[in-house]
Amino acid sequence: MEQERISDAVARRLPGYYRHLRELEAAGVTRLSSRELGERMGLTASQIRQDINRFGGFGQQGYGYHVPDLKRCIGEIMGLDREHAMVICGAGNIGRAVAHYPTFRNEGFRVLALFDVDEALVGQAVQGAPILHFSVFESFLAEHDIEILVIATPAAHARRALEMASAAGVRAAWNFAPVDLSVPEGMEIANVHLSDSLMSLSFRLHERDIRQGGASKRWIKE
Amino acid sequence: MEQERISDAVARRLPGYYRHLRELEAAGVTRLSSRELGERMGLTASQIRQDINRFGGFGQQGYGYHVPDLKRCIGEIMGLDREHAMVICGAGNIGRAVAHYPTFRNEGFRVLALFDVDEALVGQAVQGAPILHFSVFESFLAEHDIEILVIATPAAHARRALEMASAAGVRAAWNFAPVDLSVPEGMEIANVHLSDSLMSLSFRLHERDIRQGGASKRWIKE
DNA sequence: TAGATTGTTAATCGATTAACAATC
DNA sequence: TAGATTGTTAATCGATTAACAATC
Numbered sequence: 001m002e003q004e005r006i007s008d009a010v011a012r013r014l015p016g017y018y019r020h021l022r023e024l025e026a027a028g029v030t031r032l033s034s035r036e037l038g039e040r041m042g043l044t045a046s047q048i049r050q051d052i053n054r055f056g057g058f059g060q061q062g063y064g065y066h067v068p069d070l071k072r073c074i075g076e077i078m079g080l081d082r083e084h085a086m087v088i089c090g091a092g093n094i095g096r097a098v099a100h101y102p103t104f105r106n107e108g109f110r111v112l113a114l115f116d117v118d119e120a121l122v123g124q125a126v127q128g129a130p131i132l133h134f135s136v137f138e139s140f141l142a143e144h145d146i147e148i149l150v151i152a153t154p155a156a157h158a159r160r161a162l163e164m165a166s167a168a169g170v171r172a173a174w175n176f177a178p179v180d181l182s183v184p185e186g187m188e189i190a191n192v193h194l195s196d197s198l199m200s201l202s203f204r205l206h207e208r209d210i211r212q213g214g215a216s217k218r219w220i221k222e
Numbered sequence: 223m224e225q226e227r228i229s230d231a232v233a234r235r236l237p238g239y240y241r242h243l244r245e246l247e248a249a250g251v252t253r254l255s256s257r258e259l260g261e262r263m264g265l266t267a268s269q270i271r272q273d274i275n276r277f278g279g280f281g282q283q284g285y286g287y288h289v290p291d292l293k294r295c296i297g298e299i300m301g302l303d304r305e306h307a308m309v310i311c312g313a314g315n316i317g318r319a320v321a322h323y324p325t326f327r328n329e330g331f332r333v334l335a336l337f338d339v340d341e342a343l344v345g346q347a348v349q350g351a352p353i354l355h356f357s358v359f360e361s362f363l364a365e366h367d368i369e370i371l372v373i374a375t376p377a378a379h380a381r382r383a384l385e386m387a388s389a390a391g392v393r394a395a396w397n398f399a400p401v402d403l404s405v406p407e408g409m410e411i412a413n414v415h416l417s418d419s420l421m422s423l424s425f426r427l428h429e430r431d432i433r434q435g436g437a438s439k440r441w442i443k444e
Numbered sequence: 445t446a447g448a449t450t451g452t453t454a455a456t457c458g459a460t461t462a463a464c465a466a467t468c
Numbered sequence: 469t470a471g472a473t474t475g476t477t478a479a480t481c482g483a484t485t486a487a488c489a490a491t492c
Binding site: 012014041078079084092100172180194202 | 233430
Binding site for chain 2: 482483484485486487490491492
């Protein structure tokens with residue numbers, strides 16, 4: 001009964017498997033070997049077999065994997081076979097972009113409402129979800145069974161929204177505010193930090209400049 | 223002159239260091255030990271010293287690190303001491319959210335223009351950047367020295383925008399379209415995959431359910 | 445000087461890759 | 469059956485942690 005927690009390395013690759021399997025299924029591919037999937041994803045066949053086998057033997061010797069079956073199984077592993085009720089705190093650009101994003105609407109993630117303090121936004125709707133005033137946030141949480149809080153507020157308000165949601169029994173937070181939120185007891189948090197990937201990209205460009213343009217900068221050791 | 227490429231693990235942590243140092247500097251902290259920073263960030267002191275030392279000895283024995291100096295150095299390492307000219311392909315919710323996002327506007331990332339095929343959007347402006355028709359994308363790239371392309375189009379158009387930018391000498395792409403774009407010769411790419419972090423979060427919730435609710439599901443091995 | 449803390453080398457740990465027996 | 473490919477164990481590699489001499 002006791003089993004090891006799946007490593008972050010594997011948990012991070014699961015959505016990529018799902019995305020590629022979805023594309024392959026849409027393209028009509030039904031059979032796939034770990035070697036073929038590896039070439040497509042830039043991973044080794046060995047790693048793919050290791051990853052998939054953390055969850056059970058979904059393949060068949062001599063044949064490979066059945067694309068629709070494997071896609072469904074990986075979807076179930078990530079809980080995509082059921083609905084996830086979400087609310088979004090902050091109806092600014094990020095909040096509204098999340099509410100519109102089609103990829104996860106298609107996978108059972110449902111936005112029930114957005115919350116903001118800006119009276120000009122309250123009363124509008126985004127993709128059928130109403131924008132409500134933040135003052136009714138707690139009562140809304142009490143009345144609805146919300147599983148995931150999306151934090152799209154300025155950094156200063158993120159912690160407060162998280163605490164209210166935690167107290168109301170919300171199980172997870174998907175945080176876009178540029179702060180590292182510590183994890184309340186019993187919750188799962190994903191800190192997105194949109195600008196981090198841009199800064200890493202900028203770092204790689206700069207690293208490349210330094211290599212090519214002669215190592216005049218001191219931070220490259222010789 | 224020849225040196226090892228910085229590992230992805232380190233490159234991914236750099237923006238986090240920068241963010242925490244910025245917060246500490248704003249809070250008036252000037253002196254910091256690796257142990258203190260580690261406690262704050264949830265890393266070991268050892269790892270922090272290893273990471274920082276990839277780039278040079280920025281600390282002082284017996285004292286620790288000088289917060290403003292270290293922040294500036296890490297900023298320079300990521301190239302934040304200069305401007306980065308960007309264009310955004312796709313002026314939908316994601317594209318506009320990126321154009322508004324304050325965190326990287328403050329760090330020298332400048333959006334010169336957005337491009338879209340929707341005539342209703344063309345002519346508008348976002349934070350001072352005009353929305354232009356995609357038909358003038360190539361001529362705009364020819365006339366301006368653009369460093370980073372932000373891809374915020376539907377998946378089907380991502381590759382085309384990337385190829386045009388690559389041909390025009392754009393050096394990097396920050397991709398929000400839900401496809402893994404292969405890297406053109408000489409470019410750096412960051413594939414963001416917004417929904418991946420949500421799916422990983424959902425996976426962790428589901429994993430937790432299975433552990434607690436008895437391992438009736440087969441994918442947990444016993 | 446004594447205490448503190450870095451920079452750096454060595455040890456450990458975990459993730460990835462390779463290999464191959466099992467089996468479809 | 470023969471060929472192919474998985475599931476799984478063993479080997480390798482790289483990243484993290486521990487230890488400690490250097491030094492402020």
